[in-house]
Amino acid sequence: MSTKFAVDETIAVKPAPDKPGPEKPKADPLLKWAGVGGAAFFIFSLAQLDIDYRKLWEGTFEFIAMLGRMFPPDASQWGDVLSAAAESLQIAVVGTLTASLIAFALSFLAAENIAPSPGIAWALKGFASLLRSVPILVWALVYIVAVGMGPLPGILAIITHGVGMQIKLFAQSIEEVDEGVVEALRATGAGWLQIVLQGVLPAVWTALIAWCIMRFEGDIGDSTILGVVGAGGIGHELSRAMRLYQFDAGFFIVLIIFAMVFTVEMLGNRLKMAIRK
Amino acid sequence: MSSEQLTKAWRLKRMQTWMIVAGIAIVAAWSGIQTEFSIAETVAGFGELVRYLFTEFLPPDMTALPSLLGPALETLSISFVAMVAGSLISMVFAFLAAATTAPHPGVQVAVRSLAAILRNIPTLIWAVLLVSAYGLGPLVGVLALVLTSVGTLTRAFAEVLEEIDKGQLEAVRATGAGYFQVLGQAVFPQFLPGFIGWSLFKLEINVRSSAIIGMVGGGGLGFSIQTGLKLFQFKEVSMAILLVLVLVICTEFVTSRIRERLL
Numbered sequence: 001m002s003t004k005f006a007v008d009e010t011i012a013v014k015p016a017p018d019k020p021g022p023e024k025p026k027a028d029p030l031l032k033w034a035g036v037g038g039a040a041f042f043i044f045s046l047a048q049l050d051i052d053y054r055k056l057w058e059g060t061f062e063f064i065a066m067l068g069r070m071f072p073p074d075a076s077q078w079g080d081v082l083s084a085a086a087e088s089l090q091i092a093v094v095g096t097l098t099a100s101l102i103a104f105a106l107s108f109l110a111a112e113n114i115a116p117s118p119g120i121a122w123a124l125k126g127f128a129s130l131l132r133s134v135p136i137l138v139w140a141l142v143y144i145v146a147v148g149m150g151p152l153p154g155i156l157a158i159i160t161h162g163v164g165m166q167i168k169l170f171a172q173s174i175e176e177v178d179e180g181v182v183e184a185l186r187a188t189g190a191g192w193l194q195i196v197l198q199g200v201l202p203a204v205w206t207a208l209i210a211w212c213i214m215r216f217e218g219d220i221g222d223s224t225i226l227g228v229v230g231a232g233g234i235g236h237e238l239s240r241a242m243r244l245y246q247f248d249a250g251f252f253i254v255l256i257i258f259a260m261v262f263t264v265e266m267l268g269n270r271l272k273m274a275i276r277k
Numbered sequence: 278m279s280s281e282q283l284t285k286a287w288r289l290k291r292m293q294t295w296m297i298v299a300g301i302a303i304v305a306a307w308s309g310i311q312t313e314f315s316i317a318e319t320v321a322g323f324g325e326l327v328r329y330l331f332t333e334f335l336p337p338d339m340t341a342l343p344s345l346l347g348p349a350l351e352t353l354s355i356s357f358v359a360m361v362a363g364s365l366i367s368m369v370f371a372f373l374a375a376a377t378t379a380p381h382p383g384v385q386v387a388v389r390s391l392a393a394i395l396r397n398i399p400t401l402i403w404a405v406l407l408v409s410a411y412g413l414g415p416l417v418g419v420l421a422l423v424l425t426s427v428g429t430l431t432r433a434f435a436e437v438l439e440e441i442d443k444g445q446l447e448a449v450r451a452t453g454a455g456y457f458q459v460l461g462q463a464v465f466p467q468f469l470p471g472f473i474g475w476s477l478f479k480l481e482i483n484v485r486s487s488a489i490i491g492m493v494g495g496g497g498l499g500f501s502i503q504t505g506l507k508l509f510q511f512k513e514v515s516m517a518i519l520l521v522l523v524l525v526i527c528t529e530f531v532t533s534r535i536r537e538r539l540l
Contacts (some may be wrong), residue, residue, distance in 0.1 A: 034535050042361050045354035049415050056416060063410035090308035096315065097305050133525045137401070137489045137499075138518055141506055146329050151312040156319075156380070225401040229492060232312070238402060242409050250406070256396060261397045 070251035077249060081237055085256050088233035091154045096216045098155075099162025103128075104208065106163070106171030108196055113182060114174065116192065124167060126135040131164030136222050140231040151232030158219050158226075166215060173207040174200055205274050213275075214270045220264045224257045234260075326435050329389030337519050338512035345501055345513075349520045355418040355490075356483035356528075362419070363426025364434075370427065378438055388431065396428030400486045404493050418478035418495030429482075430475055437471030438464075466493040470539050477532040484528045488521045498524075 070116060075081075106124055108114060115121035139160045143153035177200050186198045227235025241250040309315070372378045379385035386428050404421040411417050441464060449463040491499020498517050505514040 030538050031535065038357075038361075041357060041405065045358045048350065048354050049358060049419065051419070052414075053415050055411065055414075059407075059411035059416070063407065066406075066410050087312065090312045093304055093308040094312060094314050095305070097301075124498065130522070133522050134518055135485055135489045135521065137492060138521065141492070141502065142330065142334070142514075145333070146326055147505060152314065155312060155314050188334075221399050225399050225489075228401055228405060235402070237406055242405055245409070254402065256405070257399070257402060258397050261399070265397070272524060 060108065066247055069247045073252035073255055074246065074248035075252045077237075078252075080255055081256060082236040084227065084237045085260060087151055087236070088223040088227070089220070089260070091151050091158060091226065091233055092216060092219040095155050095158025095162055096212065096219045098168055099159045100208075100212045100215065102159070103163050103166030103170055107167050107174060108168050108200070110171040111174035112171075113177065113179065114192070114200060116194060121171075125171065126253070127165035128164045131160055132168070133164075134161075136161040137229055139227065140226050140229055144230055149230040149232075154223065154226040154231035154233060157231060159223060161222070162215055162219060165218075167210060169211045170204075170208055173204045173211070176207075177203045184274065209275055210272050213271050217264055217268045221261050224260065307391065324529055333511045334515040336480065336512070338510075339516065341510075341513040341516045342520075343519055345498070345517055348491075348496075348498045348501045348517070349524060352487045352491070352499070352521075353484065353524060353528075355415050356422065356480060356487045356495055358420045359422030359426055359487075360476055360480040360483055363423045364430055364472070366423070367427050367430035367434050368472065371438055372430040374431055375435040377439035389435075389439060392428045392431040394428070395424050396432070398425075398493055400425045401489055401493060404490045404495050408494050413494035413496075414505070415496035417493075418487055418490040418497060421490055421495065422487060425485070426479050426485075430479055433475040434468075437468055437475070441467045473539055477536060481525075481528055484524055486498055488524075491495040 083173045107126075109116065110121050110124035110128065112118060112121050136157050139157035140153050143156045143160075147153055147156070181199045181203065182195055185195045190198065223233050225235045227233040227237065230236065234253060238250055238253045238257070241247075241253060307507065361517045370392065373380065373384050374388040374392065379388075383410065400421050403424050404417055407417045407420050411420065423537045446459060449459050454462060487495070487497055488499045488502075491497040491501070492501070497520055501517045502514050502521075503519060505511070
């Protein structure tokens with residue numbers, strides 16, 4: 001009896017007027033149409049893709065058989081694999097650092113609150129959005145055409161994509177700086193560089209480093225796939241092993257890739273927490 | 278804490294910072310030397326590089342547009358089908374992976390580890406593995422994206438489920454509702470905004486990735502880009518890249534509109 005009363009009380013206490021009611025999403029006409037359109041597009045897509053369901057069925061068995069042949073992982077070519085993994089790591093390190101330095105310089109011109117003119121900020125942001133919207137592997141392929149295969153096109157691809165990402169994120173952090181700080185410095189007659197060094201930089205540098213760590217996490221994942229198209233690193237080893245049907249060797253490479261991505265993510269989370277303190 | 282201890286702690290923290298900086302510098306130097314990457318050379322060759330790319334790739338070949346619309350639509354279809362299939366599977370997995378709804382802690386750990394494996398192997402690597410079993414074609418693209426979608430969305434949905442307001446569950450249960458009624462009336466309405474929001478976010482990522490998957494034989498625009506490069510049809514390639522851009526930007530626009538209405 002008493003418990004029931006307690007439950008009733010929680011209902012009475014929690015009318016939650018500030019929260020939108022749970023039925024609101026259904027009532028919105030735009031969302032309703034989006035739902036209908038989405039369902040229609042799903043059916044259209046399935047029809048358009050013309051998926052061979054027998055192939056799906058048979059391929060699944062083949063995939064399971066392939067997974068079976070992957071055990072135990074064949075680590076006999078560990079020397080090649082590990083040096084390729086090291087190359088991936090190097091590509092990510094060089095790429096992240098260079099991209100972050102370039103973006104660091106440009107982001108002060110791209111942040112609307114301290115940019116010398118709004119036109120420059122707008123142009124830089126548009127440029128950054130163009131750089132990051134082209135998939136990284138497309139950049140890699142384009143650079144391979146220009147400079148040939150190897151780690152260089154991989155590094156250039158990561159830099160290009162990274163500059164696009166970092167300008168946006170850096171500028172966002174700079175724009176969040178308290179307007180009062182910038183105003184106060186400006187009132188003392190400080191020049192642009194002084195405002196940046198004395199007012200903006202101390203406020204944003206932890207955020208910028210956190211963004212760099214996040215970018216490195218992304219870049220390490222990207223650097224493992226660049227090799228698939230010939231831009232250096234461990235991806236090349238994997239596509240070679242799979243082409244030669246050396247599934248057990250391929251599995252070893254996948255394990256290494258997983259270990260790399262996972263370790264960087266763990267270390268990154270640790271570092272980010274340490275910085276926030 | 279005395280001021281002496283404080284300065285000691287400060288000094289320790291400072292030393293740690295410098296050690297991290299030194300470590301990064303050493304790793305960077307090692308990486309730069311090993312990959313033979315020189316900033317000076319890159320800067321020196323940069324103008325030449327840009328000029329080469331501009332003359333070879335621009336302007337985009339507009340006449341290739343009609344033949345690229347099919348692949349563009351295929352890219353969009355692959356991303357969308359993978360998003361729908363991935364989010365439906367993830368919804369079931371999330372119930373098993375959320376601390377509040379998991380039938381057994383063992384199941385929770387198993388599903389979460391599976392999701393972590395699916396998530397931490399890049400989509401393209403999945404595609405390379407899947408091509409060996411399923412052969413070339415858009416099916417590989419869909420499956421590779423479904424796998425990573427399940428990895429990402431299972432974790433995201435499980436977090437949404439764990440944040441659900443228990444008071445509403447209690448309230449519905451107090452009216453005498455059965456298990457499925459509680460699910461439908463209290464759990465689902467709270468789950469829906471997060472479910473749609475995360476699914477749309479994954480759709481954006483899928484559109485970006487599906488352009489890439491084509492390069493290892495997953496169909497769509499990526500395949501057109503790869504073949505164009507092999508045939509040295511660079512101006513057609515830049516048209517295809519332009520279409521990738523249009524797709525990415527349009528998807529972002531639509532999903533952000535829907536998300537705005539939702540929140």
